[in-house]
């Protein structure tokens with residue numbers, strides 16, 4: 001004990017008494033605990049005064065004690081009961097006022113606190129990538145076209161040189177709405193509308209939603225975003241297509257990116273080619289993102305089929321063109337290293353917040 005402090009000092013003892021009380025009373029002073037204590041007190045009341053209490057059992061004995069002692073025994077029992085009830089009532093009243101006070105304290109508004117800032121939103125990762133792609137093509141002289149999502153057979157298939165018996169027309173692949181109408185399965189439909197409206201020459205891209213009957217899994221969704229591009233002019237060749245795709249990946253992925261064209265088949269282009277670009281992660285050495293191949297698939301491309309030009313009244317003898325298309329969802333999944341593209345449409349804010 002430090003010098004100068006005498007335990008027998010009455011003031012100190014008074015302070016010690018206060019401190020001891022504060023220590024034990026603290027738990028009652030907390031809102032939740034005060035409420036708990038109040039509830040426990042209610043339980044205590046029914047335990048000691050209720051029908052199954054020891055006191056209640058004793059009350060039943062009053063009639064059985066000898067007549068001479070009955071009056072004094074009855075008095076004793078009444079006295080005990082009154083004492084228990086009084087103590088509980090008193091304590092309950094003070095606990096109730098404490099709870100009330102703590103609740104007022106908790107709900108009091110502190111007008112000096114700064115206001116809550118509205119949460120600032122941001123663009124969806126798919127929108128961010130779409131805008132980046134649009135910027136690149138606008139700078140290359142392309143217009144951005146948008147159009148309807150429900151299409152007629154003519155725009156979705158016939159004008160794109162997809163014949164009646166083609167498997168793409170199968171209801172297993174396409175969402176038909178009413179007879180002759182379907183949710184567009186590619187944004188090439190927009191190219192047909194644009195060519196009809198603006199005629200040749202034209203350069204345009206059509207970003208937008210398309211719909212196919214795919215079962216959702218880590219790499220498929222029945223609805224996804226595409227960008228399709230079209231360039232029609234006099235003297236357009238495959239070299240223009242290759243140059244455009246190469247310039248695009250240079251600007252989107254990086255100047256060191258290489259492109260590769262593999263022969264392919266699409267009804268609306270001839271010749272057709274799949275476009276790959278060297279992996280942005282390993283630069284062609286092979287890694288998990290490119291599945292060890294060193295290449296990532298960009299999408300399909302090719303020279304516009306003469307039948308497609310004829311379908312919109314453009315003379316294929318005078319004009320030629322190239323077209324290309326790729327999926328924005330899969331590209332953003334790759335760039336953001338997502339294992340599952342379904343995450344992009346689940347709208348979980350905690351997930352989406354990472355991309356602002």
Ligand SMILES: [Zn+2]
Nearest residue numbers: 279282287290
């Ligand atoms: Zn790689």
